Amino acid sequence: MSKHSGEHPRTGALDVCPFIPVQNVSMDDCVQCANAFGQRLAEMLHVPVYLYGEAARKETRRSLPSVRAGEYEALPDKLKHPDWSPDFGPAMFIPSWGATVTGARKFLIAYNVNLISTKEQAHRIALDIREQGRGKDQPGLLQKVQGMGWYLDESNIAQVSTNILDYELTPLHRV
Structure with missing residues (x-):
């Protein structure tokens, strides 16, 4: 490690x-x-x-x-x-x-979206949609969704990676 x-x-x-x-x-x-x-x-x-x-x-x-x-x-x-x-x-x-x-925990759905963009753009999207948002004063759009944005050097793409913690509350099509 x-x-x-x-x-x-x-x-x-x-x-x-x-x-x-x-x-x-x-x-x-x-x-x-x-x-x-x-x-x-x-x-x-x-x-x-x-x-x-x-x-x-x-x-x-x-x-x-x-x-x-x-x-x-x-x-x-x-x-x-x-x-x-x-x-x-x-x-x-x-x-x-x-x-x-x-x-x-309940079943978790990992849902990743690949983007032809930058790590920063993927990160901003993740902050907007994840329940935690940008902090207490700026919650995200989707309940029971975790998200982060990063860049995959080996694929030359950015990715918004999400975990849907309660697919009944926030279905996949909403994410």
Whole structure:
């Protein structure tokens, strides 16, 4: 991990492991699975593990971007703060691993739109549409949608990358 770089936000070698209710499984079942998985991972590998989504123990950890804030590079300092003590495992930075986030959530639809434009234009579009918008005073247009804009050098295109967190509230055709 200490040599990894890239555009996509991440906290560790196993960045996120969500549990999603499919058939004959409840959200509560998935919360229990996330807790059992997080505890076992921390015990076996001695790594920090955070819970998010429906499994979050703190409101500030419900959204994945909130838990990922600062990403892998910020973990050494983040782990020193009591507010960011992991739900399982040591509050210790492990350069080869980072931290893992696990939780329970609904199905997520990842929807990416490629643009012949700049990273800045893609970023502005993402800020306009994502629920978080540009901050508290400027919310975005679409509820339960996360978004970011970036540039894909290997393809020579910009991309607006979205996660639709609740496709029933905000259907794909609206995004």
